Amino acid sequence: MATSALAGHGHPPTTTGLDHRKVAIWAFIGSECMLFTSLISTYLVYKGRSVNGPFPHEVCNPPQCATQLKPILNIPVTSVSTFVLLMSSLAMVLALAAVENKDKPGWAGTGRWGRALASSKLWLLMTAILGSTFLGFQAFEFTSFVHEGLTIRQNLFGSSFFTLTGFHGAHVTVGVLWLLTLLAIDVRRGLGPKDALLVDISALYWHFVDVVWIAIFTLVYLIR
Amino acid sequence: MAHETHDPGHSSVSHVDHAALGEVHEHPSWGTYKWVALILTVITVTEVWIYYVPAFVASRLFVPVLLTMSAIKFAIVVMFYMHLKYDHKLFRALFTGPLAIAIVTMIVLLFLFGHLSIHAG
Numbered sequence: 001m002a003t004s005a006l007a008g009h010g011h012p013p014t015t016t017g018l019d020h021r022k023v024a025i026w027a028f029i030g031s032e033c034m035l036f037t038s039l040i041s042t043y044l045v046y047k048g049r050s051v052n053g054p055f056p057h058e059v060c061n062p063p064q065c066a067t068q069l070k071p072i073l074n075i076p077v078t079s080v081s082t083f084v085l086l087m088s089s090l091a092m093v094l095a096l097a098a099v100e101n102k103d104k105p106g107w108a109g110t111g112r113w114g115r116a117l118a119s120s121k122l123w124l125l126m127t128a129i130l131g132s133t134f135l136g137f138q139a140f141e142f143t144s145f146v147h148e149g150l151t152i153r154q155n156l157f158g159s160s161f162f163t164l165t166g167f168h169g170a171h172v173t174v175g176v177l178w179l180l181t182l183l184a185i186d187v188r189r190g191l192g193p194k195d196a197l198l199v200d201i202s203a204l205y206w207h208f209v210d211v212v213w214i215a216i217f218t219l220v221y222l223i224r
Numbered sequence: 225m226a227h228e229t230h231d232p233g234h235s236s237v238s239h240v241d242h243a244a245l246g247e248v249h250e251h252p253s254w255g256t257y258k259w260v261a262l263i264l265t266v267i268t269v270t271e272v273w274i275y276y277v278p279a280f281v282a283s284r285l286f287v288p289v290l291l292t293m294s295a296i297k298f299a300i301v302v303m304f305y306m307h308l309k310y311d312h313k314l315f316r317a318l319f320t321g322p323l324a325i326a327i328v329t330m331i332v333l334l335f336l337f338g339h340l341s342i343h344a345g
Contacts, residue, residue, distance in 0.1 A: 030318045031322060045333055086268065
């Protein structure tokens with residue numbers, strides 16, 4: 001299948017035959033890969049080199065800590081938030097499918113479930129809610145860490161951990177705002193197949209935020 | 225279930241739009257997305273489960289298995305949810321190029337700072 005751009009099909013002719021906006025978002029995602037890998041590398045390089053507790057996976061005993069401190073990472077809570085973010089990616093692809101197929105009545109089937117599946121508003125809202133839930137889990141985690149004595153200035157683990165997960169949380173926040181903007185447009189005038197690229201670009205960003213968390217969850221939370 | 229199938233007879237309209245965007249094939253159907261979500265969930269549950277198996281954590285397989293499962297999840301999301309499996313090769317290059325450079329740099333840094341080592345002889 002030829003992939004050359006067709007005038008009048010969503011974007012003006014380009015030298016690559018591809019929409020510049022989509023090329024731009026992939027280039028941006030490529031650069032973001034390097035940003036997050038540098039942050040993850042920093043975390044891994046400093047791993048196990050904190051002089052003072054609390055520590056991520058180990059108990060901190062006196063005299064390293066004034067009192068005995070248990071391992072600070074809460075795996076059950078983070079596992080749930082990871083699942084929430086994975087499900088938000090599913091909701092995002094369904095939002096994109098709903099927008100792309102809006103001019104095909106019945107594409108998702110008939111009945112209540114079919115109508116729900118075809119509702120871009122529902123899936124955009126669902127994605128934003130799941131993203132916000134993830135942020136809520138992160139706020140809970142950060143707050144509990146600070147209460148347990150881990151701040152960004154406490155030790156090397158705290159500095160690298162809060163920087164890495166804080167940057168990721170900031171990206172999720174931007175993603176949620178982006179999704180809410182799309183939802184507002186959808187409510188106001190409706191999103192259709194001609195707007196599919198707008199949703200596709202936001203979906204790429206959202207899934208990228210998800211894959212970054214997949215790496216963080218394993219490298220930071222699970223590997224001791 | 226009726227919602228699990230795309231109607232091939234209706235796919236041409238969407239296909240023209242995708243071609244204009246530089247995409248070579250149709251996006252996956254709801255059925256594919258559902259299976260991808262299920263596989264991601266199963267892998268995540270397995271990851272967390274093995275974290276709580278002390279014998280496995282103590283074994284030399286613990287880190288390689290977790291890294292492999294994480295890489296599989298990463299690849300599945302990129303291929304199916306980000307549609308890179310179906311997209312133009314330029315997009316693949318724009319993503320995998322910087323990712324490869326970043327991963328190599330990370331491995332080099334881990335060697336440099338003594339987290340990884342090669343014992344020769």
